Amino acid sequence: MTSNGFKLEVRSTGDGSFSLFSPEFGEAFHSSRGALTEAREKFVEPAGLERLGRGSSLQVLDVCVGTGCNTAALIEACASRGLELHWWGLELDREPLAQALASPAFRAQWQPGTLARLQELCSSQGMLWGDARLAVQPLVEEQKGQFDLLLLDAFSPSRCPQLWSVEFLGALGSLLKPEGRLLTYCSAAAVRQALRLAGLEVAAIEAPCGLQQHKQDWSGGTAASPSPLTPGPRLRSLTPMEMEHLGTNAAEPYRDPGFCLDRKTILQQRQQAQAKAMREGNVEGTSAWRRRWGLAGNHQ
Numbered sequence: 001m002t003s004n005g006f007k008l009e010v011r012s013t014g015d016g017s018f019s020l021f022s023p024e025f026g027e028a029f030h031s032s033r034g035a036l037t038e039a040r041e042k043f044v045e046p047a048g049l050e051r052l053g054r055g056s057s058l059q060v061l062d063v064c065v066g067t068g069c070n071t072a073a074l075i076e077a078c079a080s081r082g083l084e085l086h087w088w089g090l091e092l093d094r095e096p097l098a099q100a101l102a103s104p105a106f107r108a109q110w111q112p113g114t115l116a117r118l119q120e121l122c123s124s125q126g127m128l129w130g131d132a133r134l135a136v137q138p139l140v141e142e143q144k145g146q147f148d149l150l151l152l153d154a155f156s157p158s159r160c161p162q163l164w165s166v167e168f169l170g171a172l173g174s175l176l177k178p179e180g181r182l183l184t185y186c187s188a189a190a191v192r193q194a195l196r197l198a199g200l201e202v203a204a205i206e207a208p209c210g211l212q213q214h215k216q217d218w219s220g221g222t223a224a225s226p227s228p229l230t231p232g233p234r235l236r237s238l239t240p241m242e243m244e245h246l247g248t249n250a251a252e253p254y255r256d257p258g259f260c261l262d263r264k265t266i267l268q269q270r271q272q273a274q275a276k277a278m279r280e281g282n283v284e285g286t287s288a289w290r291r292r293w294g295l296a297g298n299h300q
């Protein structure tokens with residue numbers, strides 16, 4: 001049972017790796033392509049670990065640790081490159097990690113030693129349990145500008161807008177070293193715009209092979225940094241279509257000053273701000289942008 005009394009459902013994903021579904025948030029923990037595939041394609045590979053020499057240290061914050069899949073994938077990538085991992089994690093609920101660690105399928109996914117290291121990290125002082133908006137505060141006070149990598153894997157903005165607000169993304173951004181990177185699977189215009197408002201440069205994570213042929217799956221996520229991001233493995237600049245997306249109604253950011261608003265209030269206030277911007281003629285409607293670029297679906 002989760003802290004709110006919901007029962008997480010075990011799911012197997014496209015690559016056979018272990019995942020969960022949250023009835024509370026109405027959303028899967030990972031994309032249907034696979035938890036492990038997603039961890040590698042959207043978090044480990046765009047991290048640019050090849051920039052670091054053997055023996056370097058990497059200071060990382062995993063935002064929404066969940067089952068620990070992203071951290072475990074990073075543990076293995078760091079081990080194979082001889083990098084020393086300094087790790088912090090934020091997570092509301094102990095249940096996803098407990099279920100993963102108890103699952104033979106999850107355990108079978110990893111090299112010897114990875115699970116022991118994952119357990120060690122998640123029971124260390126670096127594991128900050130609780131609402132990430134509050135749990136991140138000590139890091140913001142004491143470790144500004146010290147992180148190489150932030151992995152942001154919250155439920156989607158419409159399900160969990162608390163973790164995609166201008167204010168929360170601003171707090172995360174303040175933790176980054178000048179060349180540090182925040183990585184997320186999310187390509188929403190509101191999130192990219194909030195990252196820009198936080199003073200970060202934004203690039204796209206390449207869509208996984210096979211998805212690129214569908215125009216609506218134009219991107220595999222977003223990378224952000226205080227410094228311009230050089231296109232490289234899995235990273236590219238935003239296309240003209242994506243830049244125009246940031247001038248549409250969809251780019252109205254989520255706001256949560258004071259880190260205390262609930263989901264419903266954040267969504268309602270954003271809707272009101274969107275309606276006002278449309279009334280005042282300040283932004284283009286997202287559907288007009290979608291038609292112009294020949295996109296199907298609903299990209300908010």
Ligand SMILES: C[S@@+](CC[C@H](N)C(=O)[O-])C[C@H]1O[C@@H](n2cnc3c(N)ncnc32)[C@H](O)[C@@H]1O
Pocket residue numbers: 028029030064065066067068069070090091092093096130131132133153154155160162163
């Ligand atoms: C998409 S899942 C994370 C998946 C995870 N990275 C993994 O590999 O399993 C989202 C996670 O966010 C956590 N969460 C939801 N609201 C939160 C909050 N306000 N603060 C911290 N964690 C939160 C959920 O408990 C869940 O584990």
